[in-house]
Amino acid sequence: MVIVCINNKGGVGKTTITTNIAHGLANRGKRILVIDQDPQANTTSILAPESQRTNTIHNLYTENESVEKYIHPTPYESLDVIPNENATAAMEIELYRSVASSYRLLREKTRDYAISNYDHTLIDCPPNLGIFVMMALVAADSAIVPVEAGSRFAIDGFIAAFEAIEMTSKKLNHNLQFLRAVINKVDMRTSISKTSVEYLRRQFSDKIFNTTIPLNTDVMKAEMSRQTVLRHAPHSTGAKRFRALTEELLGIISKNNL
Numbered sequence: 001m002v003i004v005c006i007n008n009k010g011g012v013g014k015t016t017i018t019t020n021i022a023h024g025l026a027n028r029g030k031r032i033l034v035i036d037q038d039p040q041a042n043t044t045s046i047l048a049p050e051s052q053r054t055n056t057i058h059n060l061y062t063e064n065e066s067v068e069k070y071i072h073p074t075p076y077e078s079l080d081v082i083p084n085e086n087a088t089a090a091m092e093i094e095l096y097r098s099v100a101s102s103y104r105l106l107r108e109k110t111r112d113y114a115i116s117n118y119d120h121t122l123i124d125c126p127p128n129l130g131i132f133v134m135m136a137l138v139a140a141d142s143a144i145v146p147v148e149a150g151s152r153f154a155i156d157g158f159i160a161a162f163e164a165i166e167m168t169s170k171k172l173n174h175n176l177q178f179l180r181a182v183i184n185k186v187d188m189r190t191s192i193s194k195t196s197v198e199y200l201r202r203q204f205s206d207k208i209f210n211t212t213i214p215l216n217t218d219v220m221k222a223e224m225s226r227q228t229v230l231r232h233a234p235h236s237t238g239a240k241r242f243r244a245l246t247e248e249l250l251g252i253i254s255k256n257n258l
């Protein structure tokens, strides 16, 4: 299955969730490919050491060679990555010139190979609903949307992402489905966090993962050391919750034959 992680609000946890779910699934014996579709290249900095920053997605998009050339091993067993780089941002204008074919570019370049060689592929996206995100939605089977607890803007971002998924599944990719939202940065000591978790559960009940991710300093420290929290602090609360989220995701995948 190809899973995309989107929310047009920045900083809600797309990269943290993509990299930790990817590592969690790899730890459960799955072969995982991560595609960094964000020119900020944050996922790349966690999964691809400096030495591997050649043959990026930028080259994949501009060259006419098969996708293997752009897939790199990572320090995580069973987990490979197609890295990104800042230069990819400048491609946007060019991609908008022929929108219809650009939308299909990521799908056409990666999907067949990814489906035959990996159990699951995860795509991390930039914080907008622009062309790179549309390309990812066209390439994917399902979408996960992180929502930051206690932030009205993040809830608005969730609704906008949900609408973009619906629109894409109607017009461009009939197989695409919204999988679940995941509530991130939950701090149950604050009433604003509690209220927003209750609000989200009331409004969107079955569309939300039961597992929430707490606001956890080990998650921040892991990012500082350019690692997943599962590797940096495997016994932390953050890591435990990401393992629980991985299990919940595996349950949904097997229940729905995805």
Ligand SMILES: Nc1ncnc2c1ncn2[C@@H]1O[C@H](COP(=O)(O)OP(=O)(O)OP(=O)(O)O)[C@@H](O)[C@H]1O
Pocket: 009, 010, 011, 012, 013, 014, 015, 016, 017, 038, 040, 042, 125, 126, 127, 184, 185, 186, 213, 214, 215, 216, 217, 219, 220, 223, 238
């Ligand atoms: N559960 C958490 N607890 C503490 N810090 C977190 C948590 N989740 C994410 N963060 C921190 O919040 C910041 C933003 O997270 P992240 O980069 O994953 O968001 P993003 O949605 O990918 O951002 P962007 O939109 O810029 O791509 C990072 O510094 C990250 O370490």
Ligand SMILES: [Mg+2]
Pocket: 014, 015, 016, 038, 042, 043, 124, 125
């Ligand atoms: Mg990110």
